[in-house]
Amino acid sequence: MGRTSTLVTKLLLLLLTSLTFSVEILRNIGMSKMHDFHIQAITFCLLGSFIGDESILDNLLGDIEFLKFTGLLSHGADPITKNFRCISANCCDQHEWCGFWAGIGECETNEKWMIGNCQISCKKCDDVNSTTAAPVTESVGVPTSDKGNSTLPRLKLRRGNDPLFCADMLRLNGSERFQEMVRNEAIVVFEDMMMNNQMMGCFREQESGDCSRNLCFHAMYRTLDGTCNNLRSPLVGAAGTAFNRILPAVYEDGIGTPICKYTIRLGSRPSAREATRFLLSSPQLVTSGKWNMLLMQFGQFIVHDISKTSLLPADRCGSCTDIPGRCFPIKVETVDPRFGCVRPPCCLFFTRSSPLCGTGAQSKREQVNENTAFLDGSAIYSSSLPDSLRLKDSKTGMMRITFFNNHVMPPFNPHTCFGPNNCNANLDVGDNRGTLFLSLVGVHAVFLREHNRIAQQLLKLNPTWSVERVFQETRKIIGAMIQAITYKEWLPKILGIRYNSLMGNYTGYNPNVNPSIINEFTTAAMRFGHGMITEFYERVDEHGKSIPHAKLRFDQGVLKPAKLLFEGGIEPVIRGLLMMEVKKPQRVTSSVTENMFGSTDLASTNVQRGRDHGLGSYNDYREFCGLKKALTFDELSSEILDPNLRNNLQQSYKHTDHIDLYVGGLIEEPVVDGLVGPTFACLIAEQFRRLRDGDRFFYQNPEIFKPDQLAEIEKVSMSKLLCENLKGFSRAPKDGFAVMKDAEAVACSSLPSVDLSKWSSA
Numbered sequence: 138m139g140r141t142s143t144l145v146t147k148l149l150l151l152l153l154t155s156l157t158f159s160v161e162i163l164r165n166i167g168m169s170k171m172h173d174f175h176i177q178a179i180t181f182c183l184l185g186s187f188i189g190d191e192s193i194l195d196n197l198l199g200d201i202e203f204l205k206f207t208g209l210l211s212h213g214a215d216p217i218t219k220n221f222r223c224i225s226a227n228c229c230d231q232h233e234w235c236g237f238w239a240g241i242g243e244c245e246t247n248e249k250w251m252i253g254n255c256q257i258s259c260k261k262c263d264d265v266n267s268t269t270a271a272p273v274t275e276s277v278g279v280p281t282s283d284k285g286n287s288t289l290p291r292l293k294l295r296r297g298n299d300p301l302f303c304a305d306m307l308r309l310n311g312s313e314r315f316q317e318m319v320r321n322e323a324i325v326v327f328e329d330m331m332m333n334n335q336m337m338g339c340f341r342e343q344e345s346g347d348c349s350r351n352l353c354f355h356a357m358y359r360t361l362d363g364t365c366n367n368l369r370s371p372l373v374g375a376a377g378t379a380f381n382r383i384l385p386a387v388y389e390d391g392i393g394t395p396i397c398k399y400t401i402r403l404g405s406r407p408s409a410r411e412a413t414r415f416l417l418s419s420p421q422l423v424t425s426g427k428w429n430m431l432l433m434q435f436g437q438f439i440v441h442d443i444s445k446t447s448l449l450p451a452d453r454c455g456s457c458t459d460i461p462g463r464c465f466p467i468k469v470e471t472v473d474p475r476f477g478c479v480r481p482p483c484c485l486f487f488t489r490s491s492p493l494c495g496t497g498a499q500s501k502r503e504q505v506n507e508n509t510a511f512l513d514g515s516a517i518y519s520s521s522l523p524d525s526l527r528l529k530d531s532k533t534g535m536m537r538i539t540f541f542n543n544h545v546m547p548p549f550n551p552h553t554c555f556g557p558n559n560c561n562a563n564l565d566v567g568d569n570r571g572t573l574f575l576s577l578v579g580v581h582a583v584f585l586r587e588h589n590r591i592a593q594q595l596l597k598l599n600p601t602w603s604v605e606r607v608f609q610e611t612r613k614i615i616g617a618m619i620q621a622i623t624y625k626e627w628l629p630k631i632l633g634i635r636y637n638s639l640m641g642n643y644t645g646y647n648p649n650v651n652p653s654i655i656n657e658f659t660t661a662a663m664r665f666g667h668g669m670i671t672e673f674y675e676r677v678d679e680h681g682k683s684i685p686h687a688k689l690r691f692d693q694g695v696l697k698p699a700k701l702l703f704e705g706g707i708e709p710v711i712r713g714l715l716m717m718e719v720k721k722p723q724r725v726t727s728s729v730t731e732n733m734f735g736s737t738d739l740a741s742t743n744v745q746r747g748r749d750h751g752l753g754s755y756n757d758y759r760e761f762c763g764l765k766k767a768l769t770f771d772e773l774s775s776e777i778l779d780p781n782l783r784n785n786l787q788q789s790y791k792h793t794d795h796i797d798l799y800v801g802g803l804i805e806e807p808v809v810d811g812l813v814g815p816t817f818a819c820l821i822a823e824q825f826r827r828l829r830d831g832d833r834f835f836y837q838n839p840e841i842f843k844p845d846q847l848a849e850i851e852k853v854s855m856s857k858l859l860c861e862n863l864k865g866f867s868r869a870p871k872d873g874f875a876v877m878k879d880a881e882a883v884a885c886s887s888l889p890s891v892d893l894s895k896w897s898s899a
Contacts (some may be wrong), residue, residue, distance in 0.1 A: 222839060228262035230255050236840045237356060240368045240648050240833060241349075257645065338449055338463065339494035340377060340505040347371075358609045359616070359834050361518060361525050363509030366833050367648050374510035374652045374831070376520035379493045379503045380446075381653040383761060383823070386501040386751030393492065393502035395465055395748040407789045408468040409744035410476065410485060412800050415785050417740045418730040422671060424718035425812065428630055430576075431714040431855070432812075432874045433669035436631075438580045439623055440666065441568045442516040443828070444659040445507040446746075447491040456736070457484035462497065465489050467738075467745050475731045476738070485738060489749050504750055508568070510654045511832050512623060514616045517584050519567035528567060534596065534607030535589040537565075544706040545586055547571070547578070549698075560699035575694040576674065576714055579707035586862040588615050591893065598897040610896065614850070617836035621853040626874055628825055632818050633811020639822035643829060646838045652831030655824050657758065660750045661799040662820035664743050665813050668722030668803055670729055676705065677712035679865040681879060684709055691728040708863050715870060715877040722812060723804055743799050755801025755816070756794050762819035767793045776805040776814055845895045852889040860885030 223229040230236065235255035238244075244251045244259035256262040334340050348355050348365035355365045363375040372378050389396050397406050407415075454464035466484035469476045477483055490504045497503075508520045517536070519525045528548070530537050537548040547564040554560035564572045564581075571581045592611040596602060602610075629636045674694060676687040687709065694700060701707055720726070729739040760766050767773045770787040777783050782804060790796050798816075805814020813821065829835055836842065836850055855873025860866055868882040875881070 230257045341494045380656040384753045388751045393497035409741040413740040417725045419724035423721045428719045429876045430717040434576045436666045444654045447505040451488040516568040534604045535592045557703040562698045583862045594893045618853045620836045634809040650831035658824040662817045665722045671720045672728045675713035676709035755796040849891045857888040
């Protein structure tokens with residue numbers, strides 16, 4: 138009875154505080170009607186969602202973790218927290234919620250008050266503009282689809298529950314309080330879009346919805362599908378939206394037919410297969426000498442997190458079937474030593490990417506990203522609510538796993554696996570490409586284990602938290618860890634000495650920056666990682682010794698989970714990555730140009746995909762990146778040093794304006810201390826800068842984590858992540874992407890740990 142009385146008292150106090158909050162905000166700072174509705178939405182959604190979860194009520198009334206009411210009301214008629222964040226004496230955010238208010242449009246709808254109190258968030262002081270060190274090329278608009286306007290592609294969103302109705306229903310059924318809030322966050326009918334793609338051959342354009350219907354969730358957590366990250370433009374960066382572009386699409390007919398589709402134009406460019414044979418494919422192994430192969434594998438993991446090109450159904454495309462708009466076979470010469478044929482025509486199978494519905498007929502064809510653009514862990518959790526519900530344990534807030542042969546692995550049906558030569562295990566992860574290669578499975582398994590390790594600790598620290606609260610807080614931390622490793626450890630090694638000049642300083646969330654994935658990035662520049670794949674992979678024991686007869690050819694590790702389940706698990710594979718020097722990506726190994734997935738050439742597929750997507754020429758992007766447009770092949774000598782390679786380039790393409798972006802960008806000499814050439818470095822930095830600045834949940838945004846929590850996130854490292862989650866792993870390279878050498882390895886116990894007590898509600 139006493140505990141019930143206490144809970145009722147807290148609820149009444151919360152209700153009184155919430156209502157006072159709305160009145161005081163409107164009376165004292167004159168927020169707009171739109172903001173008034175947002176306040177009501179937060180108030181009622183919080184009241185309904187948190188009934189029965191006393192720990193969250195304690196946070197609201199004590200720790201002020203959600204809306205920080207006392208900061209707004211502690212000064213009576215003056216609700217301002219003085220100088221919450223300042224760049225200079227005349228450039229401040231006076232309140233900790235300035236950024237959130239700016240994100241919902243108050244800088245425009247309540248301009249006078251906001252500019253007086255939230256100069257940083259509204260970008261209204263000289264200091265803000267002068268401290269942004271990023272290049273001019275950062276400025277972006279909304280994604281365009283060549284329809285005579287510059288508005289976002291419109292998607293149909295499932296109508297969210299009215300917050301008043303939601304609160305009433307949740308009071309009647311408190312056990313569903315947080316789960317209902319999560320259901321309402323997933324507002325894009327993504328599964329409907331996928332079905333439409335299968336039936337109609339395109340992703341249907343749909344209509345936008347209203348983030349304010351569940352603002353309390355959006356203030357704290359990401360949606361799975363990426364909607365409502367940007368509260369002004371809910372679909373920016375969301376799953377199932379069109380890729381953005383740096384330069385307009387270039388098609389043979391100006392609409393959707395790829396260049397080189399028709400034989401009459403083949404004189405301008407070689408077939409994709411011939412470009413690969415004479416320019417890209419090479420058995421030669423050139424390594425960096427400093428960085429390890431985990432650099433390659435983590436890169437593949439993060440690109441799967443942020444990008445997945447939607448493809449048309451492939452069942453209608455035979456090897457040389459040419460169905461306009463759907464099939465685009467790769468022509469092969471009869472003398473091709475690997476794919477040539479006795480009776481021409483000879484072709485490699487190729488299915489075109491799905492177009493956004495309404496494009497490719499009257500307007501230029503645009504392609505669709507199935508994943509969220511944000512670096513948010515969607516490769517672990519999925520970008521789809523039904524998939525996410527399948528992957529997580531609804532009773533604990535942890536991720537489902539399968540314990541098999543003493544290995545903690547992504548979930549699968551163990552009854553499909555009877556032995557090393559009779560195993561059809563289908564490992565279930567957030568991105569269905571996660572099992573393509575053994576070491577990629579290893580990275581997925583590491584993050585899966587880390588999620589469960591953190592979730593267990595959070596539940597121990599906060600025993601009254603709901604299961605969904607545990608899951609969402611853990612997911613938020615994992616996303617921040619991935620971002621920290623990417624921006625502090627991985628990306629600087631790719632961009633080398635140009636990292637700082639290309640990326641600029643982080644000055645906070647900017648809702649005007651579009652984080653959507655750039656077509657040129659996902660279709661060309663970020664595919665540099667395919668050049669880092671090597672022919673053989675070592676497996677290494679706990680003592681740092683190669684395991685006899687365990688070395689794998691690349692093709693032996695493709696789609697072969699039994700190699701992990703019956704041959705030592707992920708640990709020998711990850712140790713092998715740490716011991717191997719990463720391959721420089723300027724050429725592609727014959728393992729992926731001649732022997733991958735049967736009759737497939739990965740490099741040729743990349744070239745053909747660029748043509749399918751209407752990418753401009755290599756010369757076009759040289760100009761965009763500040764390089765001189767090459768009028769002759771000799772003018773490429775500063776970026777492509779080998780004269781024999783330039784000669785082969787001239788023989789293949791005839792004119793510098795015909796060079797495919799993937800080909801020209803890949804074969805450039807790497808920038809100093811980096812792994813890619815200047816053109817790809819420029820495009821990669823452009824994308825990751827947008828992903829940082831245009832993500833409201835970027836981990837360094839001061840509104841996402843409390844200062845003491847952010848200080849813990851900054852301790853995250855790839856090395857410690859491995860130490861925490863791999864069996865028999867007591868030493869690691871201090872830099873997780875450096876080649877591991879015994880003399881330079883450090884004890885795991887010496888590496889900083891994240892103190893999760895900073896997330897305690899006690």
